[in-house]
Amino acid sequence: MTDYIYLDSAASTPVADEVIAEMLPYMKQQYGNPSSLHRFGRETTRAIQLARKRVAEMIGASPREITFTSGGTEADNLALKGAAMHVRSRAPEKNRVITSSIEHDAVIEPCKDLEGMGFAVTYMPVTSEGLVRQSDLKNALSKDVALVSIMYANNEIGTIQPIKELAEIGHQAGALFHSDAVQAAGKVPINVKDLGVDMMSMSSHKINGPKGVGALYIRAGLELTPIIHGGGQESELRSGTENVPGIVGFGKACELASKRIGQYQAYVSGLRDYLIETVSKEIPHSRLNGSRTDRIPNNSHFTFFGVNGEDLIIKLDENGVAASTGSACSVKKQKPSHVLKAMGFSYEEITGSLRLSLGMQNTKEEIDRTVGVLSIVVKELRELSPFKSKYA
Numbered sequence: 001m002t003d004y005i006y007l008d009s010a011a012s013t014p015v016a017d018e019v020i021a022e023m024l025p026y027m028k029q030q031y032g033n034p035s036s037l038h039r040f041g042r043e044t045t046r047a048i049q050l051a052r053k054r055v056a057e058m059i060g061a062s063p064r065e066i067t068f069t070s071g072g073t074e075a076d077n078l079a080l081k082g083a084a085m086h087v088r089s090r091a092p093e094k095n096r097v098i099t100s101s102i103e104h105d106a107v108i109e110p111c112k113d114l115e116g117m118g119f120a121v122t123y124m125p126v127t128s129e130g131l132v133r134q135s136d137l138k139n140a141l142s143k144d145v146a147l148v149s150i151m152y153a154n155n156e157i158g159t160i161q162p163i164k165e166l167a168e169i170g171h172q173a174g175a176l177f178h179s180d181a182v183q184a185a186g187k188v189p190i191n192v193k194d195l196g197v198d199m200m201s202m203s204s205h206k207i208n209g210p211k212g213v214g215a216l217y218i219r220a221g222l223e224l225t226p227i228i229h230g231g232g233q234e235s236e237l238r239s240g241t242e243n244v245p246g247i248v249g250f251g252k253a254c255e256l257a258s259k260r261i262g263q264y265q266a267y268v269s270g271l272r273d274y275l276i277e278t279v280s281k282e283i284p285h286s287r288l289n290g291s292r293t294d295r296i297p298n299n300s301h302f303t304f305f306g307v308n309g310e311d312l313i314i315k316l317d318e319n320g321v322a323a324s325t326g327s328a329c330s331v332k333k334q335k336p337s338h339v340l341k342a343m344g345f346s347y348e349e350i351t352g353s354l355r356l357s358l359g360m361q362n363t364k365e366e367i368d369r370t371v372g373v374l375s376i377v378v379k380e381l382r383e384l385s386p387f388k389s390k391y392a
């Protein structure tokens with residue numbers, strides 16, 4: 001697959017060699033259960049402590065504020081349900097949650113679950129660039145709001161929200177504030193204390209770590225209701241024997257991300273800008289979606305008018321390029337993107353959309369080849385389209 005170009009880093013990333021090297025001993029020699037009292041248990045406990053410190057350092061938190069989970073999805077579920085249920089158990093009038101209409105399903109679905117539990121949920125609108133308006137949050141807030149959850153960066157269009165300002169607005173109304181930072185953590189510098197969030201979700205496989213592991217930052221002193229019950233691991237908050245190799249790998253991935261963040265931002269956003277520029281120059285009737293400036297370094301998202309995005313992905317794949325229409329998780333559900341719908345996109349704008357997301361492994365030469373292939377396949381697909389004459 002050496003010639004194959006991978007432009008789907010927002011879906012997942014290759015595990016770094018240094019990460020694999022640190023994980024291996026915890027599958028072979030150090031296979032003890034961290035709950036065991038003997039030396040095997042002590043060694044895996046020590047490894048988890050180091051990983052917790054590394055994750056905490058990446059976001060300016062203290063190690064005790066990090067709870068390991070099975071990934072971003074579980075971190076979001078724990079934040080949403082754990083916080084809403086806990087707050088309501090203490091203050092029954094706090095029966096409402098506010099979120100945005102462009103969240104990942106890992107937030108939207110727990111919100112629906114909360115609705116089933118009697119909570120009211122407000123899904124805030126966004127601008128045509130995918131930004132939550134601070135005035136909308138101010139207007140939506142009232143004393144009955146237990147929790148506000150707004151994602152740091154969107155997984156489809158890459159738009160970064162003004163989290164610090166939104167968290168402040170939420171707090172002024174007495175609500176807790178959570179942010180799903182799965183697409184942002186490790187790619188843009190984040191300091192949770194500076195941001196003022198109460199909880200923040202992260203995932204390992206978006207930053208060259210293994211799949212199936214993530215974490216929730218929980219501000220010291222904040223109590224949540226556990227959603228997984230059992231042996232009381234992770235300070236009674238997340239039961240289940242710890243995924244030691246995964247946690248070790250995630251910790252190493254965070255250490256690497258912290259070290260290379262400046263280099264990552266410069267290199268990946270440079271490539272991304274070159275891609276955007278070349279696409280707009282070479283491919284007529286194409287448009288960049290999302291914000292040009294408030295955007296994570298690795299995301300580009302386009303509409304190619306007169307083309308079906310899924311046909312485009314198949315054609316690109318046949319020609320050696322891996323791309324996506326948006327959320328890898330909802331593609332199989334075959335439903336139009338709720339994110340693009342919320343941004344007010346027409347059916348045609350949604351259908352013709354394509355996400356190209358980059359990583360450190362990509363090169364300028366790959367971008368040139370991708371745009372070359374893209375120009376050809378877009379043209380071919382337009383030839384077959386009923387709107388052929390419109391986009392000839």
Ligand SMILES: Cc1ncc(COP(=O)(O)O)c(C=O)c1O
Nearest residue numbers: 071072073104106155182183203
């Ligand atoms: C914004 C966002 N939140 C949550 C998730 C889920 O994370 P995980 O795959 O670790 O469960 C994803 C994954 O794509 C995501 O992009």
